[in-house]
Amino acid sequence: MPMELDKFDRGILAILQRDARRSAELIGTAIGLSASAVQRRIARLREEGVIAAEVAIVDSRAIGRPLTLIVDVEVERERSELLVSLKQWIAAEPAIQEAWYVTGEGDYVLIVTARDVDGYDALMRKLIAENANVRRFQTRVALGTLKRGQLVPVEPTSE
Template identity: 55%
Template structure:
């Protein structure tokens, strides 16, 4: 981000508010931070253009939509060639059960956060992405016992 695109205190306050409630109006935000609704809307438009605001989405409760089980999966690949990494990334990005995928250092190559209806559903995901992939050397799975914090609000 260049100096012309630097975030000021008003931008940060707008971002904090939008992360908690993306449906907040310019009037509501403006009243809280001391700007006109038009000024807030101009700033939001600029933040979208700069891709500081990457998306505006509804955050769903996985349990409420029938996906009560969360799994943290460490994946070690057989080979770390660029084409093999890209193929694995493409497969996990396309799978709707995989909510997060991190390419990491350490013993594992990737860490996946996977949601499933039940163990049978997770087994289908693991077959599809892991067992049937000849480049997966091994993987280990942790079953989440309690979802104590799953955040989407960044400290701005």
């Protein structure tokens, strides 16, 4: 059962999603709680898994991975042992930023970063070589980024 979130929890989450380094004092001032109350609530949100991670977002271009590709992957058979193997391969591959199991023509959508087309081509040859269950894949190259992030809308409660 999902954790009940009140207006203070939701306020904390809205602020932390934009700036996880914001101090408890500043968050408390913004939402009307003491710093210690904010710290307790943040600890509870972490323990309950509402806050899944706190990470630094790195600009892929700044570290030499300017190419973003959206890849639709179609599998040959949906046998569980073959799917488990593919899922493990995807999870272990650092160049794959996101992976979604989807409906439609393809079975998975991958978001991949690469240094260049040759690097991407090598990754996809490795995917095919190490996963015989992959029937085909289709690649779209991102020409620009309109929006990117993990921000989840936190609607206020009716309190």
